[in-house]
Amino acid sequence: xxxxxxxxxxxxxxxxxxxxxxxxxxxxxxxxxxxxxxxxxxxxxxxxxxxxxxxxxxxxxxxxxxxxxxxxxxxxxxxxxxxxxxxxxxxxxxxxxxxxxxxxxxxxxxxxxxxxxxxxxxxxxxxxxxxxxxxxxxxxxxxxxxxxxxxxxxxxxxxxxxxxxxxxxxxxxxxxxxxxxxxxxxxxxxxxxxxxxxxxxxxxxxxxxxxxxxxxxxxxxxxxxxxxxxxxxxxxxxxxxxxxxxxxxxxxxxxxxxxxxxxxxxxxxxxxxxxxxxxxxxxxxxxxxxxxxxxxxxxxxxxxxxxxxxxxxxxxxxxxxxxxxxxxxxxxxxxxxxxxxxxxxxxxxxxxxxxxxxxxxxxxxxxxxxxxxxxxxxxxxxxxxxxxxxxxxxxxxxxxxxxxxxxxxxxxxxxxxxxxxxxxxxxxxxxxxxxxxxxxxxxxxxxxxxxxxxxxxxxxxxxxxxxxxxxxxxxxxxxxxxxxxxxxxxxxxxxxxxxxxxxxxxxxxxxxxxxxxxxxxxxxxxxxxxxxxxxxxxxxxxxxxxxxxxxxxxxxxxxxxxxxxxxxxxxxxxxxxxxxxxxxxxxxxxxxxxxxxxxxxxxxxxxxxxxxxxxxxxxxxxxxxxxxxxxxxxxxxxxxxxxxxxxxxxxxxxx
Ligand code: PRX
Numbered sequence: 266x267x268x269x270x271x272x273x274x275x276x277x278x279x280x281x282x283x284x285x286x287x288x289x290x291x292x293x294x295x296x297x298x299x300x301x302x303x304x305x306x307x308x309x310x311x312x313x314x315x316x317x318x319x320x321x322x323x324x325x326x327x328x329x330x331x332x333x334x335x336x337x338x339x340x341x342x343x344x345x346x347x348x349x350x351x352x353x354x355x356x357x358x359x360x361x362x363x364x365x366x367x368x369x370x371x372x373x374x375x376x377x378x379x380x381x382x383x384x385x386x387x388x389x390x391x392x393x394x395x396x397x398x399x400x401x402x403x404x405x406x407x408x409x410x411x412x413x414x415x416x417x418x419x420x421x422x423x424x425x426x427x428x429x430x431x432x433x434x435x436x437x438x439x440x441x442x443x444x445x446x447x448x449x450x451x452x453x454x455x456x457x458x459x460x461x462x463x464x465x466x467x468x469x470x471x472x473x474x475x476x477x478x479x480x481x482x483x484x485x486x487x488x489x490x491x492x493x494x495x496x497x498x499x500x501x502x503x504x505x506x507x508x509x510x511x512x513x514x515x516x517x518x519x520x521x522x523x524x525x526x527x528x529x530x531x532x533x534x535x536x537x538x539x540x541x542x543x544x545x546x547x548x549x550x551x552x553x554x555x556x557x558x559x560x561x562x563x564x565x566x567x568x569x570x571x572x573x574x575x576x577x578x579x580x581x582x583x584x585x586x587x588x589x590x591x592x593x594x595x596x597x598x599x600x601x602x603x604x605x606x607x608x609x610x611x612x613x614x615x616x617x618x619x620x621x622x623x624x625x626x627x628x629x630x631x632x633x634x635x636x637x638x639x640x641x642x643x644x645x646x647x648x649x650x651x652x653x654x655x656x657x658x659x660x661x662x663x664x665x666x667x668x669x670x671x672x673x674x675x676x677x678x679x680x681x682x683x684x685x686x687x688x689x690x691x692x693x694x695x696x697x698x699x700x701x702x703x704x705x706x707x708x709x710x711x712x713x714x715x716x717x718x719x720x721x722x723x724x725x726x727x728x729x730x731x732x733x734x735x736x737x738x739x740x741x742x743x744x745x746x747x748x749x750x751x752x753x754x755x756x757x758x759x760x761x762x763x764x765x766x767x768x769x770x771x772x773x774x775x776x777x778x779x780x781x782x783x784x785x786x787x788x789x790x791x792x793x794x795x796x797x798x799x800x801x802x803x804x805x806x807x808x809x810x811x812x813x814x815x816x817x818x819x820x821x822x823x824x825x826x827x828x829x830x831x832x833x834x835x836x837x838x839x840x841x842x843x844x845x846x847x848x849x850x851x852x853x854x855x856x857x858x859x860x861x862x863x864x865x866x867x868x869x870x871x872x873x874x875x876x877x878x879x880x881x882x883x884x885x886x887x888x889x890x891x892x893x894x895x896x897x898x899x900x901x902x903x904x905x906x907x908x909x910x911x912x913x914x915x916x917x918x919x920x
Contacts (some may be wrong), residue, residue: 267699267777267840268662272678276651280561280698288699288709289627295713298740302713303329303741307550311340313519316546318476320739325759325766327739328523329547336517337526338419338740340549341591342379343517354596356807357570359615360406361455361602373408375594378415381408381508383515385416388507392482394447396421396518399528401445403427403436403467406601409486410577410588413449420527425528425540428578429454429463434902435538436470439530442540443748446479449504451486452494457603464494464501471908485832496804516812522546528719528748529580531686532903534880539757540581540748541686545708547741548689552589555691559625559680560652561698564594572598572616573625579880580686581656584742589690595623604630609637609890613645624672625654629814629881631664631672636813636828636836639671647672652697658882661804665704683707683782685768687758689742691717693780705804706779714740714781718772723762726773731783731796761786771798788885788896789817790827795863797883802829802866809852811835814874816883817866819891828867830892831856832875832913845871868892870917874909876901894918 277283282291294300300319307316307330316333345353355378360369367455373381376874394400400422404428417424425443427436440448450467455459464485464665471480483501485494496502526545530538555560563569571590575581577599590597598619605611616624634642653673660668660681669679675816684690692714693707700708710716718732719725726732736743743766747754761767771783783789783798791796799817806815814834820826833852840848851870857865870891876884884904888899891914901907 267703267775269777270678270702271678271701272698276678277698280696281558282696282699284699285701288696288712291712292710294534296362296715299602299738300548301448303550306713307333307546307552310437310550310553311335311344322739324764325755327547327743327745329544329741330522330550333522333546333781334518334519335522335546335549336419337420337545337549337588338382338415339517340553341588342375342382342415345375345592345594346379351379353594355591355594356408356411356597356599357619358599359601359619360457361600361606363607369528371408378412380535381412382415382419382515383513384508385412385504386419386515387415387511387648388484388504389422389447390420390515391507391511391767392447392484394420394422396856397423397525398447399423399425399443399445401425401427401436401440401443401448403448403450403463404486405429405451405461405463405488406576406599407451407454407458407486407488408599409451411599413525414577414583414587419515419517421520421524423525423527424579425530426583427462427530428576428879430576432902433466433469437468437474437476438538439540440471440476440479441474442530442538443604446477447482447484448480449484449486451488453489455488457606460489460493460494468495468497483639520545523745525745527583529583531580539750539753542745542748543742544745547743548588551690551742552584553592553742554591556585557593558696558712559682559694559710560591560625560654561696562595562623568619568620568622569595570598570619570649571595571623571625572600572619572621573628574600574604574612574630575625580689581625582846584690587707604633610641611781613642613647616647616650617645620649622649623654624650624652625656627657627881628655628660628664629658631655631668631875632807632814633662635664635667639667647674650677651672652680653677654912656682656684657880659784659800659804660705662704663804663808667703678702681705681707686760686767687744688736688740689744692736692740701777703775703777703779706775707779708779708782718774718780719760719762719765722846723765727775731771731773731789731798733762733786734770734780734782735762736768737765771796785885788818790829792819792827792829792863793825797829797864801860802831802856802864805851805856805864806831806833809855810858811848812852814875816885816888818885818892820868820886820889822867829864830868830870830888831866832870832872832888832891834872834875839871839873853874870913872916873911874906874913876910876913877905878903879905890914891917
């Protein structure tokens with residue numbers, strides 16, 4: 266059932282795109298004339314030499330801005346200084362610890378950032394890093410991680426950032442896959458009042474296997490100091506003394522538009538991580554444009570302050586903390602730590618103190634905040650907020666409405682942005698001044714993006730029916746491949762529907778033309794011949810006042826082919842015995858009533874935790890084993906809390 270929210274009139278009036286009609290006109294033009302459209306966008310970016318062809322495409326290989334030369338760091342930093350904005354604040358950082366109730370805050374202007382990246386660029390060069398070499402970055406959320414990425418981009422090195430929450434074995438696998446010889450890390454980082462020993466993890470990661478011989482140099486930033494890290498002679502070095510001695514002049518390397526910019530590993534739901542490759546020019550143009558339009562960024566407005574809570578180690582951080590944000594000249598906030606350190610209102614405290622205007626976070630975080638209670642929010646003044654964003658998984662309408670009302674004060678458009686590590690930038694999203702939003706829908710394709718919902722033959726499915734989400738035309742920031750594995754690239758993205766990019770998600774389009782993501786195709790459950798989207802059943806459960814979070818999976822069922830198993834985290838107290846049984850029945854009946862008997866869960870488990878990746882995605886493949894009482898023998902290396910999973914599995918076995 267649609268429940269449309271119009272963009273607030275006052276907001277729409279001054280927005281970059283002001284109405285649905287304007288969006289529709291622009292979108293039509295952009296997909297009918299992609300070369301003209303993207304060339305106009307590219308003109309707004311920094312180039313050392315102009316391209317001679319906008320796009321060359323031979324499915325699945327695209328080249329964008331062919332012949333063009335540029336540099337991602339020069340576009341993000343130098344170009345802003347040259348345009349006279351050297352003194353403008355580019356990045357604001359807040360540390361997690363609050364000694365005497367006050368956090369440490371640091372700021373970097375574009376000019377200061379230019380000095381920092383140039384110095385580190387020179388240090389890397391002195392260590393023998395050359396254009397095309399892969400540098401591994403494993404760091405906490407500090408300003409240094411941004412500098413490290415930009416310094417690589419500046420000298421033409423390819424970075425592979427590993428999320429700071431990953432373990433030693435994840436570091437080893439990734440280093441070995443991309444054959445990286447140099448690692449940049451930090452002695453440690455703060456997370457929920459504790460020190461995360463990052464350097465020790467690197468040491469363990471490269472202590473054995475091929476990584477041991479590969480890595481010749483480890484450069485270490487100090488965040489904690491003291492004896493947090495140990496240093497291996499001949500291999501490890503503190504960065505600070507090297508930076509102090511380095512020159513602040515480092516010319517940006519001239520990069521071909523199609524040169525490899527970075528590799529970012531994505532775990533996927535099965536198998537070993539894939540090294541997703543992105544190239545320089547297309548990624549630059551797409552992320553710069555989408556950051557501006559999706560968040561309606563206004564560099565000339567002094568009240569702008571943007572905060573994305575994603576770690577820089579994920580694609581969201583790459584695109585919408587670093588590469589897409591900096592060229593838009595709106596100050597970007599980076600927070601080091603956890604949302605509940607020292608208390609569960611830290612985020613709202615940060616928004617109020619820094620007067621954040623644009624806020625971007627994940628549905629899993631929003632559901633956690635709902636559980637923590639709205640009193641923690643309402644005691645802070647959040648009136649600076651203008652746009653709210655979400656990313657990473659489908660947002661259930663209940664959480665959307667809470668975000669809109671409690672965080673946004675009923676006055677902030679919500680941009681529910683659908684995209685992937687592979688797409689590099691936003692693909693489906695409302696534009697805050699133009700698109701009427703419908704809670705739970707990521708609405709329409711971005712300008713220049715041609716998307717559809719089709720069957721396996723590539724034919725569009727009728728309105729309202731579930732199908733495969735595809736991108737029909739190449740786009741600038743599309744992945745250029747899976748590092749070292751051409752077959753996996755073709756097999757994963759280009760064979761399900763011949764000739765079209767398949768994202769791996771199921772979706773449907775409603776009567777208003779809005780897209781609804783139904784979850785991963787592998788998660789769609791065929792129940793008695795009907796496609797049931799896990800996201801729909803989860804949304805329904807969370808709409809019940811007693812359910813805070815839910816995960817739904819299929820399991821083999823004698824009669825229906827597949828049955829539905831639901832796992833629910835409760836809001837409030839956990840009942841026992843007969844009371845718990847009554848609540849389970851009530852939740853099952855609630856789904857059946859809301860969605861019809863096909864979607865009725867056959868099994869329902871009440872649990873205190875769900876198995877999630879470190880980026881907050883529920884690992885349904887593990888829950889499928891739990892649902893049928895199987896022992897967990899699958900790979901759990903990217904799981905956040907293994908103990909919670911085993912507890913859940915034991916409880917499920919007992920029924
Ligand atoms: O299933 C979709 C889900 O996250 C997947 C991409 O994950 P990743 O590469 O880690 O990138 C996350 C940040 C861009 C997608 O295939 N997803 C992402 N955003 C949404 C979403 N599902 C529904 N709605 C979204 N807004």
